[in-house]
Amino acid sequence: MKFSWRVALLWAMPLLVIGFFLWQGAFSSSAVTSGGNAATTRMSYGRFLDYLDAGRVTSVDLYEGGRTAIVEARDLDLDNRLQRLRVDLPANDPQLITRLREADVSLDTHPPRNDGAIWGVLGNLIFPILLIAGLFFLFRRSSNAPGGPGQAMNFGKSKARFQMEAKTGILFDDVAGVDEAKEELQEVVTFLKKPERFTAVGARIPKGVLLVGPPGTGKTLMAKAIAGEAGVPFFSISGSEFVEMFVGVGASRVRDLFKKAKENAPCIIFIDEIDAVGRQRGAGIGGGNDEREQTLNQLLTEMDGFEGNTGIIIIAATNRPDVLDSALLRPGRFDRQVSVDAPDIRGRLSILDVHARNKKLDPSVSLEAIARRTPGFTGADLANLLNEAAILTARRRKEAVTMAEIDDAVDRVVAGMEGTPLVDSKSKRLIAYHEVGHAMVGT
Incomplete structure (x- = not known):
C-alpha cells in the first residue's frame, strides 16, 4: 500500500490536539506538586490546624507563594514517626505565619520554579507552529494535485501537450491510402527542415493547413506523421479544451498557446476537432455562445494579426468543414485545405x-x-x-x-x-x- 503524507497528517492532527491538552494538564499538575514529590498523602487545612494546635507539626515548607505546603508531622498511630503531608492553604490567612512562629515550627519558603512556566510557554508556541505547518503542507500538496484549489490561477494556461521532439513513432511510411494528402503535407515538413529552398524563390509556406475528411480516414494519424518527420517542437490540443465554463478562459488559453509556440519557433500546432471552437459566429440564438466566439476571435487574431507568426504552422483537423466560420478558412489563416477521403482499392x-x-x-x-x-x-x-x-x-x-x-x-x-x-x-x-x-x- 502506497504511503500518503496527506493521510498521515490527517491522522496526526487529532493526536496533536490531544497531546497538547495532556501536556498542559501535566505541566499544571507538575507545578502544583513541584518540590513535594516525597509527599504521598493529602491533608485538609482544618486537620492541619488541629495538628498545629496539638503540637504535632515539626516543619512546614511553603511552595507556590504560600498556596501549597509540605508538612512534617508526628503520627501518634505510628509511634510518633514523621510523616510528610501536602496541604492546600487558603489564599487569605495572614495569621497562619504568626501561629507557626508561636508554635516554634520550622518554617521555610521556596520560591516558585519557572520550569513549568517555560515549558508551558514552549507548549503554547510549539502546538500552533506544528498545526500551521501541517495545514500549510496539506494545502501545498493539494494545490499541486491535478484539479486542486491551487489550479484556480491556472485556468488561463494552455492545456496543449508539448513535445520538444515529437517522437510519435509514426512516419509517412506508416500512413497509406492518402498519397495526395501526403504529398501536400510533405511540403510542410520540407519547409521546416529546409526553409531556404522556398524562401530563395520568394515562396511562403502556408500558415495553416486544414485536414478535411470523414471520420476514420487518418487525419490525426497524418498530424502524428508530420510531427514524427519534421523533428521540430510539436503542440497538440483538442478544440474542446479551449472552452471552459468561465468567460475569457478560452481566449486566454489561445494567447498562452501562441506565446509558448513563438518561444519555440519554428514549431507545429495541431488542433484536433477544430469545429468545437471554430463554428460560424452569430448562428446561435442571441448571437451564439459568447465564450466560444471570444475564443474564435482570439484564434483568428493570433493566426493573422499585426504581429504575425513566423515559423509557426497550424494544422487542424475536422470532419465538419461546413460549420466552420468563413473568416477561419480565408487565405492567410488556413491557406490550404487538404482533403482526406476514403481510400480507393x-x-x-x-x-x-x-x-x-x-x-x-x-x-x-x-x-x-x-x-x-x-x-x-x-x-x-x-x-x-x-x-x-x-x-x-x-x-x-x-x-x-x-x-x-x-x-x-x-x-x-x-x-x-x-x-x-x-x-x-x-x-x-x-x-x-x-x-x-x-x-x-x-x-
Missing part, C-alpha cells in the same frame, strides 16, 4: 499492407481480395477488420488468420453480430422470397 490495399505487418496471416489470405470486397471502408475500418479477424482466430484456437475469419470479420463490421438462426420454416420461406425479390429488381 489501391489505397485500401496499401492500408491493409500496413496493418497486416504485425498479424500472422495464413498464406491463403489475399489482401487484394479483401481490398476488393471492402469498398467505402476507411483506414480505421480496415484496421478494425483485421483486428476482429485476429480476435476470431484466437477464439477459435488457430495459429494464423485465414479467409474464414476475414469473411466473418467483414460480416461483423458491416452487419454486426450474427443473430439467432431461424427455426420456423415459414419465416425462412418469407424472408427468402423477400430477398429474392430484391435480387431480381437489382439485376
Whole structure:
C-alpha cells in the first residue's frame, strides 16, 4: 500500500490536539506538586490546624507563594514517626505565619520554579507552529494535485501537450491510402527542415493547413506523421479544451498557446476537432455562445494579426468543414485545405499492407481480395477488420488468420453480430422470397 503524507497528517492532527491538552494538564499538575514529590498523602487545612494546635507539626515548607505546603508531622498511630503531608492553604490567612512562629515550627519558603512556566510557554508556541505547518503542507500538496484549489490561477494556461521532439513513432511510411494528402503535407515538413529552398524563390509556406475528411480516414494519424518527420517542437490540443465554463478562459488559453509556440519557433500546432471552437459566429440564438466566439476571435487574431507568426504552422483537423466560420478558412489563416477521403482499392490495399505487418496471416489470405470486397471502408475500418479477424482466430484456437475469419470479420463490421438462426420454416420461406425479390429488381 502506497504511503500518503496527506493521510498521515490527517491522522496526526487529532493526536496533536490531544497531546497538547495532556501536556498542559501535566505541566499544571507538575507545578502544583513541584518540590513535594516525597509527599504521598493529602491533608485538609482544618486537620492541619488541629495538628498545629496539638503540637504535632515539626516543619512546614511553603511552595507556590504560600498556596501549597509540605508538612512534617508526628503520627501518634505510628509511634510518633514523621510523616510528610501536602496541604492546600487558603489564599487569605495572614495569621497562619504568626501561629507557626508561636508554635516554634520550622518554617521555610521556596520560591516558585519557572520550569513549568517555560515549558508551558514552549507548549503554547510549539502546538500552533506544528498545526500551521501541517495545514500549510496539506494545502501545498493539494494545490499541486491535478484539479486542486491551487489550479484556480491556472485556468488561463494552455492545456496543449508539448513535445520538444515529437517522437510519435509514426512516419509517412506508416500512413497509406492518402498519397495526395501526403504529398501536400510533405511540403510542410520540407519547409521546416529546409526553409531556404522556398524562401530563395520568394515562396511562403502556408500558415495553416486544414485536414478535411470523414471520420476514420487518418487525419490525426497524418498530424502524428508530420510531427514524427519534421523533428521540430510539436503542440497538440483538442478544440474542446479551449472552452471552459468561465468567460475569457478560452481566449486566454489561445494567447498562452501562441506565446509558448513563438518561444519555440519554428514549431507545429495541431488542433484536433477544430469545429468545437471554430463554428460560424452569430448562428446561435442571441448571437451564439459568447465564450466560444471570444475564443474564435482570439484564434483568428493570433493566426493573422499585426504581429504575425513566423515559423509557426497550424494544422487542424475536422470532419465538419461546413460549420466552420468563413473568416477561419480565408487565405492567410488556413491557406490550404487538404482533403482526406476514403481510400480507393489501391489505397485500401496499401492500408491493409500496413496493418497486416504485425498479424500472422495464413498464406491463403489475399489482401487484394479483401481490398476488393471492402469498398467505402476507411483506414480505421480496415484496421478494425483485421483486428476482429485476429480476435476470431484466437477464439477459435488457430495459429494464423485465414479467409474464414476475414469473411466473418467483414460480416461483423458491416452487419454486426450474427443473430439467432431461424427455426420456423415459414419465416425462412418469407424472408427468402423477400430477398429474392430484391435480387431480381437489382439485376
